[in-house]
Amino acid sequence: MAKALANGFLSAGLAKPSGMIASVHPADKVSLQAFQALGVETVVQNAPVVEQAEVVFVSVKPQVVPAVLKEIKPLSRGKLFLSVAMGITLQTIESSLSPESRVIRVMPNIPAVVRSGCSVYVRGSQASDADAQITQRLLESVGTCEAVHESQLDTVTALSGSGPAYVFVMIEALADGAVHMGMPRDLAYRLAAQTVLGAGHMARDSGLHPGQLKDSVTSPGGSTAAALRQLELSGFRAAVAGAVEQATLRCKQISGQK
Ligand SMILES: NC(=O)C1=CN([C@@H]2O[C@H](COP(=O)(O)OP(=O)(O)OC[C@H]3O[C@@H](n4cnc5c(N)ncnc54)[C@H](O)[C@@H]3O)[C@@H](O)[C@H]2O)C=CC1
Numbered sequence: 001m002a003k004a005l006a007n008g009f010l011s012a013g014l015a016k017p018s019g020m021i022a023s024v025h026p027a028d029k030v031s032l033q034a035f036q037a038l039g040v041e042t043v044v045q046n047a048p049v050v051e052q053a054e055v056v057f058v059s060v061k062p063q064v065v066p067a068v069l070k071e072i073k074p075l076s077r078g079k080l081f082l083s084v085a086m087g088i089t090l091q092t093i094e095s096s097l098s099p100e101s102r103v104i105r106v107m108p109n110i111p112a113v114v115r116s117g118c119s120v121y122v123r124g125s126q127a128s129d130a131d132a133q134i135t136q137r138l139l140e141s142v143g144t145c146e147a148v149h150e151s152q153l154d155t156v157t158a159l160s161g162s163g164p165a166y167v168f169v170m171i172e173a174l175a176d177g178a179v180h181m182g183m184p185r186d187l188a189y190r191l192a193a194q195t196v197l198g199a200g201h202m203a204r205d206s207g208l209h210p211g212q213l214k215d216s217v218t219s220p221g222g223s224t225a226a227a228l229r230q231l232e233l234s235g236f237r238a239a240v241a242g243a244v245e246q247a248t249l250r251c252k253q254i255s256g257q258k
């Protein structure tokens, strides 16, 4: 996620490679090379990052967050931390860093890499209006960004944080169906991806309910109606809604709420 954000900030012209520094696990050569390819200084300790940066993204796996916060606590005074870790609460982060640090929880998503992400954020107890503005500005440069209450964050994670994965599976499945019917795979992926993009655009911008948009595609007695019947028989809606529910529960499990 950090690489996607860095890439997005650079494409947006909001930051220069010389203005960023990234730390990676010493064994993680893939991340090392990815940040280096962006021209960003990359180190294998966290201290130089916290010492040099004013805004520090915490973008390690939730299980690694406690050890990283413990390590950087002595350096954290006066810094703004933006944590993208799922399931790690503001209370946990704030109590693990200097009381004079400021924390904001952010839930971005991976399309930030192409500046089509969507993010939400929640201000910690010490974060100022200026910190919220910095967060908003950074994340709006790579997509949409809005403030939410922390009680929404697990469900946001399950919907828009993880959501691109569900959509990628759908694109694969759409293409698989077309390939099964004899279409070349590259054409199938192009059409599937553009179909999702176009439908998403309409769902976002038309002001119409998704059900109305669905109806506009569904000619009486036609192919879409036949396809939709098959989706309903296969439990498509329940499968997708269930995925969001399961992901939310996993976030709560990680944060110790369940
Ligand atoms: N991948 C996604 O689409 C999204 C991920 N997130 C959050 O982002 C965080 C990172 O997830 P991913 O990027 O998917 O995982 P990842 O495994 O791709 O990245 C983790 C990064 O942490 C680094 N790392 C590991 N141990 C470290 C340590 N001790 N000190 C410094 N760096 C260390 C690794 O080198 C790697 O670059 C997670 O907390 C996740 O919940 C949030 C939204 C979306």
Ligand SMILES: O=C(O)[C@@H]1CCC=N1
Pocket (backbone or CB within 6 Å): 086, 157, 161, 162
């Ligand atoms: O799978 C995960 O845990 C993270 C959180 C949201 C997207 N990826």
